[in-house]
Amino acid sequence: MSSTVLLTLWIGALATLLALPFAVLVAVPLARSRGPFVTVLQTLVWLPLVLPPAVTGYLLLSVLGPRRPLGSALKALGIGIAFDRMGAVVAAAVVGFPLLVMFIVLALRAIDPRLAVVSRSCGRGPVETFLRVTLPLAWPGILAGAVLAFARALGEFGATIVLAGLIPGETDTISLRIYDLLAQPGRESEILGLVLASVAIAILCVAVAQALDRRHRRRLEVEP
Amino acid sequence: MILEVEADVRRRGGFRLQAAFRAEAGRLAVVGRSGGGKTTLLDVIAGIERGRVVLDGVDLSPLPLHRRSIGYVMQDAPLFPHLSVRGNLAYGPRAQRVEEVAARLGIVHLLDRMPRNLSGGERRRAVLARALASRPRLLLLDEPFAGLDEAARRDAMSLLTGLGDVPTVLVSHSPAEVLGLADRAVRLEGGRVVAEGPSASLLRAGEREIDNAFVGEVTGPSRVRVGDVDLSVTLSEGASGAVRLACYAHEILLARERPAAISARNVFPATVRDLVPAGGDVLATLEAPPFRVLVTADAVRDLALAPGARVVAIVKSTSIACLGPL
Numbered sequence: 001m002s003s004t005v006l007l008t009l010w011i012g013a014l015a016t017l018l019a020l021p022f023a024v025l026v027a028v029p030l031a032r033s034r035g036p037f038v039t040v041l042q043t044l045v046w047l048p049l050v051l052p053p054a055v056t057g058y059l060l061l062s063v064l065g066p067r068r069p070l071g072s073a074l075k076a077l078g079i080g081i082a083f084d085r086m087g088a089v090v091a092a093a094v095v096g097f098p099l100l101v102m103f104i105v106l107a108l109r110a111i112d113p114r115l116a117v118v119s120r121s122c123g124r125g126p127v128e129t130f131l132r133v134t135l136p137l138a139w140p141g142i143l144a145g146a147v148l149a150f151a152r153a154l155g156e157f158g159a160t161i162v163l164a165g166l167i168p169g170e171t172d173t174i175s176l177r178i179y180d181l182l183a184q185p186g187r188e189s190e191i192l193g194l195v196l197a198s199v200a201i202a203i204l205c206v207a208v209a210q211a212l213d214r215r216h217r218r219r220l221e222v223e224p
Numbered sequence: 225m226i227l228e229v230e231a232d233v234r235r236r237g238g239f240r241l242q243a244a245f246r247a248e249a250g251r252l253a254v255v256g257r258s259g260g261g262k263t264t265l266l267d268v269i270a271g272i273e274r275g276r277v278v279l280d281g282v283d284l285s286p287l288p289l290h291r292r293s294i295g296y297v298m299q300d301a302p303l304f305p306h307l308s309v310r311g312n313l314a315y316g317p318r319a320q321r322v323e324e325v326a327a328r329l330g331i332v333h334l335l336d337r338m339p340r341n342l343s344g345g346e347r348r349r350a351v352l353a354r355a356l357a358s359r360p361r362l363l364l365l366d367e368p369f370a371g372l373d374e375a376a377r378r379d380a381m382s383l384l385t386g387l388g389d390v391p392t393v394l395v396s397h398s399p400a401e402v403l404g405l406a407d408r409a410v411r412l413e414g415g416r417v418v419a420e421g422p423s424a425s426l427l428r429a430g431e432r433e434i435d436n437a438f439v440g441e442v443t444g445p446s447r448v449r450v451g452d453v454d455l456s457v458t459l460s461e462g463a464s465g466a467v468r469l470a471c472y473a474h475e476i477l478l479a480r481e482r483p484a485a486i487s488a489r490n491v492f493p494a495t496v497r498d499l500v501p502a503g504g505d506v507l508a509t510l511e512a513p514p515f516r517v518l519v520t521a522d523a524v525r526d527l528a529l530a531p532g533a534r535v536v537a538i539v540k541s542t543s544i545a546c547l548g549p550l
Binding site: 112114115117118119120121122123124125126129132133136137219220 | 270272288289290291292293294295296298301302304305306315316317318319354355358
């Protein structure tokens with residue numbers, strides 16, 4: 001049981017780390033700009049949230065499958081995605097991506113936009129302004145979002161089972177393991193253990209995210 | 225500085241700024257009612273909005289905001305909340321002599337504090353210090369004294385007059401600020417420049433009447449000569465040469481005869497030039513020096529004030545503010 005929990009945490013953490021830089025990159029224009037480009041971007045970002053996870057999994061499989069160009073190229077580099085542990089990571093990252101982006105957008109929007117203007121009128125360019133002002137002010141909020149996205153990624157089921165399959169010891173995260181155990185008689189105690197572990201992890205994540213969010217607001221001098 | 229601006233900016237909500245002017249001034253004021261485009265004009269000069277901006281022959285138009293070396297102090301500008309006051313002052317890549325700038329603005333003791341631990345007035349000083357520390361070639365101030373009480377406003381004005389020769393564009397709706405701080409002004413109305421000229425002439429009659437702004441020559445400690453009158457004025461140490469002075473119209477008294485003994489240090493004979501109603505009161509203008517004096521209608525009757533009447537003007541020396549050298 002503990003190996004299942006550890007595997008789940010490992011996959012969730014890797015998925016969040018993988019998604020984080022892309023999420024920040026996408027969140028910046030979404031937080032500040034408007035226009036047709038932003039609308040298209042927003043729609044693409046939201047797709048995994050509204051698509052049935054199994055459909056997301058199928059789409060991922062059709063791009064990253066072993067006989068597809070991208071899938072075979074990654075395979076040649078030693079990174080197997082389909083029916084592999086990395087598949088579970090990719091599925092969790094993609095399905096959790098919209099949530100992560102939304103949290104980061106909120107963290108960025110909480111920052112007074114005039115600070116960027118002040119920074120630039122002091123002589124710092126846009127990239128420097130982002131690194132010296134936006135990011136330092138947003139990071140507790142970004143981290144809070146990452147913790148919640150991580151918690152969400154732990155529960156990924158639909159896309160994972162399509163893309164990564166159910167391979168014991170490789171891709172059977174808590175959700176997949178429970179599904180598997182339900183089909184076997186007399187495994188109720190093991191299921192109960194996984195359920196309790198999930199509840200504990202979820203509560204911990206929400207508590208940490210709240211603490212980070214408070215810190216974020218204090219840093220920005222906004223009232224909680 | 226010689227500043228040339230040509231701007232055609234459309235803002236959401238249908239507002240359009242179509243401004244073109246050329247002004248030669250040490251300090252230029254932008255005056256006009258709110259919604260007239262004053263802040264938009266500063267945004268153009270700063271480089272946030274598009275427009276042609278030429279400063280002392282250098283075309284700044286192709287430069288982005290951060291390459292213009294323009295210190296933009298927005299209305300209620302925020303400090304960087306994650307940096308100490310020192311960190312805020314030293315933020316710009318050209319920032320220098322942070323301690324010296326802090327000393328000039330009286331915030332050395334605040335350098336290691338975080339912005340959330342500052343009062344409103346302290347923040348304002350820190351914001352101004354941050355803009356100055358980056359050694360701007362032009363300083364833009366948007367309503368720098370809005371929301372300050374009278375004492376804090378005078379304090380802040382004397383601070384600004386002491387900033388030295390940084391060319392400044394000042395947006396203000398306060399006649400006293402415009403007269404005290406700027407030598408020339410541009411008036412914006414409905415997004416268009418309707419006038420450009422010496423700041424006193426640019427204020428509307430109603431705005432001009434309220435206060436007295438004048439220039440005098442320091443003749444000794446606490447003595448300033450204005451026209452034929454030698455005034456007692458509280459001067460800062462080392463003041464000499466020509467200075468700008470200001471005095472509220474309602475702080476000058478008129479009497480028929482010279483009082484026998486009085487605490488006010490300035491008592492001089494004058495002639496009433498004209499009388500105009502101002503609200504429920506009357507604004508009397510004197511001859512040489514042409515002080516404006518706000519009196520009640522009752523006082524006009526009791527003193528028999530009329531054009532040509534001889535009176536004695538009485539001004540406390542503490543009622544005359546010295547705004548610094550000309």
